[in-house]
Amino acid sequence: MIKVEHLSKQFVKKKRRINVINDFNYEFQSGKLYLIKGESGKGKTTLLTLLAFLQKEDGGKIIFNDIIVSNLKQEEKCNLRRKEIGIVFQDYNLFDNLTVMDNVVIVDVLKNKINKEEIYNKAKDIIGILGLEDRINHYPYELSGGEQQRVGIARAILKNPSILICDEPVSNLDKDNAVNIVEFIDGYCHNKNKIVIVASHDDYFDDCADYVINL
Numbered sequence: 001m002i003k004v005e006h007l008s009k010q011f012v013k014k015k016r017r018i019n020v021i022n023d024f025n026y027e028f029q030s031g032k033l034y035l036i037k038g039e040s041g042k043g044k045t046t047l048l049t050l051l052a053f054l055q056k057e058d059g060g061k062i063i064f065n066d067i068i069v070s071n072l073k074q075e076e077k078c079n080l081r082r083k084e085i086g087i088v089f090q091d092y093n094l095f096d097n098l099t100v101m102d103n104v105v106i107v108d109v110l111k112n113k114i115n116k117e118e119i120y121n122k123a124k125d126i127i128g129i130l131g132l133e134d135r136i137n138h139y140p141y142e143l144s145g146g147e148q149q150r151v152g153i154a155r156a157i158l159k160n161p162s163i164l165i166c167d168e169p170v171s172n173l174d175k176d177n178a179v180n181i182v183e184f185i186d187g188y189c190h191n192k193n194k195i196v197i198v199a200s201h202d203d204y205f206d207d208c209a210d211y212v213i214n215l
């Protein structure tokens with residue numbers, strides 16, 4: 001469970017302070033898919049980055065299970081994120097000069113010097129599940145957008161995170177690829193009992209979302 005209480009985030013733009021997230025309260029439960037909607041600039045990405053501990057809130061607190069994340073040191077937050085949260089980005093965020101396999105394992109191999117073989121084996125399984133086994137030694141420029149996004153998802157779920165956060169995961173994709181990715185994310189949430197939080201301005205996630213949060 002991840003819970004936010006009185007969450008707020010402000011930015012200064014052109015010398016004016018704007019409240020992007022203002023006294024936001026919510027509880028996210030396992031096995032539920034939360035769809036964040038809102039016009040451009042309403043704060044969808046900002047909210048996701050707060051929930052992923054990628055930036056610090058200005059007010060309120062974030063509670064993950066019984067841990068008050070807001071009270072943790074930066075390093076503790078990073079460790080918690082690495083263990084519990086997977087993040088999928090709109091523009092895939094892959095390393096151009098790494099193969100599919102290396103893109104999926106890079107962070108974990110660098111951070112975990114001991115169980116490298118285990119990490120590679122797990123990555124191979126996940127890459128297979130996502131239908132990319134033939135692409136394992138290919139580079140991002142050799143892949144379609146849908147395939148690149150599946151690599152992004154494989155990387156995000158490598159550690160079987162309890163929370164999957166997706167920022168516009170299908171908005172760069174054609175319909176077939178988008179539907180494919182939506183089905184996978186839906187299954188990750190509902191078959192594996194995970195918290196999934198998706199920001200999306202299109203309607204692909206409307207049918208599988210349990211809750212819609214309008215910003």
Ligand SMILES: Nc1ncnc2c1ncn2[C@@H]1O[C@H](COP(=O)(O)OP(=O)(O)OP(=O)(O)O)[C@@H](O)[C@H]1O
Nearest residue numbers: 011012013020038039040041042043044045046047
């Ligand atoms: N680091 C920052 N510094 C200043 N302003 C910022 C910063 N990050 C976001 N903002 C502003 O906060 C507001 C919300 O931005 P955010 O990216 O969260 O919106 P969004 O709903 O995800 O938009 P979009 O759908 O266009 O991606 C915008 O006005 C944006 O310019």
